[in-house]
Structures are given as C-alpha cells and as structure tokens.
Amino acid sequence: MLGSAQRVAVVTGSSQGIGLAIAQSFVNNGWRVAFVSLGLEQIRSSFLTEVELHQVLLYEMDVTETDKIGPCLDDIIGQWGQVDVLVNNAGIRTVTSNSDMKIEEWNRVLSVNLGSTFFFSQAVAPIMKKRGWGRIINMSSFAGQFGPVNSSAAYAASKAGQLALTKVFARELAPYGITVNAISPASVRTPEMDTIAPADMEKMVATIPLGRVGEAEEVAAMVMYLAADSTGFVTGATLDINGGRLMR
Numbered sequence: 081m082l083g084s085a086q087r088v089a090v091v092t093g094s095s096q097g098i099g100l101a102i103a104q105s106f107v108n109n110g111w112r113v114a115f116v117s118l119g120l121e122q123i124r125s126s127f128l129t130e131v132e133l134h135q136v137l138l139y140e141m142d143v144t145e146t147d148k149i150g151p152c153l154d155d156i157i158g159q160w161g162q163v164d165v166l167v168n169n170a171g172i173r174t175v176t177s178n179s180d181m182k183i184e185e186w187n188r189v190l191s192v193n194l195g196s197t198f199f200f201s202q203a204v205a206p207i208m209k210k211r212g213w214g215r216i217i218n219m220s221s222f223a224g225q226f227g228p229v230n231s232s233a234a235y236a237a238s239k240a241g242q243l244a245l246t247k248v249f250a251r252e253l254a255p256y257g258i259t260v261n262a263i264s265p266a267s268v269r270t271p272e273m274d275t276i277a278p279a280d281m282e283k284m285v286a287t288i289p290l291g292r293v294g295e296a297e298e299v300a301a302m303v304m305y306l307a308a309d310s311t312g313f314v315t316g317a318t319l320d321i322n323g324g325r326l327m328r
C-alpha cells in the first residue's frame with residue numbers, strides 16, 4: 081500500500097466514450113486525473129463540477145506527437161509529484177478494406193493505437209519504477225483477439241499489438257511492483273453508436289449472447305479493479321468484456 085493519500089491517474093483519449101467514463105470514475109473515487117486527449121474543450125464546462133476541476137489536469141494533445149509526452153508527464157509530476165496509473169485508451173477505428181488500405185491510414189491507425197501505447201509506457205516506466213508501484217492498463221479490443229469485425233486490418237493489427245506490448249512491459253516491469261494488463265472490449269456504447277440505424281443495431285445485438293451492448297461505465301469498473309492494491313498479483317493478463325461474443 082502506498083503512503084500517498086490521493087493517487088494520480090493519466091488517461092489518454094478521455095474526451096468521450098470509454099476514456100471519459102474511466103477518467104470520471106477515477107475522479108468519483110477521489111483520484112487526481114490527467115486527461116490527455118484531443119477534443120477536451122467541452123470537458124471543462126459540461127462534465128466536471130467546480131470541486132472536480134481541482135482534481136484534474138487537462139492536456140489537449142495528439143498522442144502521436146511523442147515529443148510532447150515527456151513534457152506532459154513532467155508537468156503532472158511538477159504539480160502532483162507522482163503518476164500511479166496510466167491508461168492507454170486513445171484509439172481510432174477505421175473500416176477500410178484490405179484492397180483499399182493506403183499507407184497513410186495504416187501508419188495513422190498504428191501510430192495512434194499502438195505507437196502511443198508503447199511511447200507512453202516507455203515514458204511512465206521510470207517514474208513508476210522510482211516509487212516501486214504502478215499500474216499500466218491498455219485498452220485493446222476483441223478485434224485484436226478474434227480478427228476484425230467491422231474494422232480494418234490496421235485496427236485489428238494495432239489492437240493485437242497492444243496485447244503483445246502488455247506482455248512485453250508486464251515482464252519488464254514486474255520486478256518493480258508495476259503491473260501491466262489489457263482490457264479487451266467489444267460492443268460498448270459510445271457516441272458513435274447513436275448514428276447506427278435501429279435495424280442494424282438489432283442485428284448487432286443479436287450476435288451478443290447477453291443480448292445488449294455494454295456501457296462505458298462497465299469498462300471503467302474493470303479499470304478500477306485493475307488499478308486497485310488488491311489486484312497486484314494480476315499482470316500480463318487480458319480481461320475480456322464483450323457480452324459473451326468471445327469465450328476462451
């Protein structure tokens with residue numbers, strides 16, 4: 081158990097969807113939270129109360145700009161002195177077919193989803209090592225385990241790559257009291273889902289044994305589980321949250 085009363089989480093891709101639910105959940109549990117994301121303008125006014133604003137730092141940042149990661153973490157350390165948890169959640173999903181895939185899109189998807197996971201983990205590792213405690217949680221996907229369904233090869237490959245990085249960093253950082261795990265969601269409600277036609281939504285739900293889509297708050301609960309002291313013996317693992325679409 082660490083001495084610090086108020087822990088610090090860094091959540092990438094936290095302006096909406098799963099990342100926002102994760103960041104909000106840390107805030108609700110009394111943590112200090114650094115939002116590192118594009119699209120943060122609306123957060124200040126719409127989601128956080130005055131009290132909560134004292135618990136957060138907002139970094140409007142493209143996670144592929146790797147030269148900004150060090151200064152961002154330095155600023156967090158300067159203000160709060162520590163980083164306890166990193167959630168590599170920022171991601172983009174594309175649906176381009178293999179025959180139409182261009183190098184620009186391939187590089188962008190790999191860079192946002194996989195590159196940022198590597199470079200944020202690389203940058204946060206020495207900070208956590210110094211304290212002898214840390215949690216890195218990578219938001220992968222069902223597509224990285226099962227293969228793409230409604231997503232591009234680049235997306236599936238980037239998500240499978242995150243599962244490999246989870247094991248790479250889990251092994252490397254285990255001697256320092258740092259655990260590294262992946263969460264693998266499928267069919268979790270996000271703003272994008274509101275644009276899907278009801279008939280298509282019905283078809284999608286029919287493929288889910290539990291007969292409904294998941295909620296971002298349910299993924300956030302899994303993150304809180306992995307961030308806890310009590311789960312320090314879980315590392316290198318992939319936790320599925322998919323309504324039963326993949327049972328293994």
Ligand SMILES: NC(=O)c1ccc[n+]([C@@H]2O[C@H](COP(=O)([O-])OP(=O)(O)OC[C@H]3O[C@@H](n4cnc5c(N)ncnc54)[C@H](O)[C@@H]3O)[C@@H](O)[C@H]2O)c1
Pocket residue numbers: 092093094095096097098099116117118119141142143144169170171172173192219220221222264265266267268269270271272
């Ligand atoms: N929703 C699902 O069913 C589902 C399923 C499997 C995996 N996931 C994964 O969960 C994560 C979150 O997905 P979501 O559904 O909430 O998506 P979303 O599109 O609703 O949110 C993505 C977040 O990442 C941010 N972001 C995107 N590109 C960025 C960049 N270059 N730099 C900084 N921030 C960036 C966006 O601003 C946003 O805050 C992603 O990694 C996604 O692959 C989601």
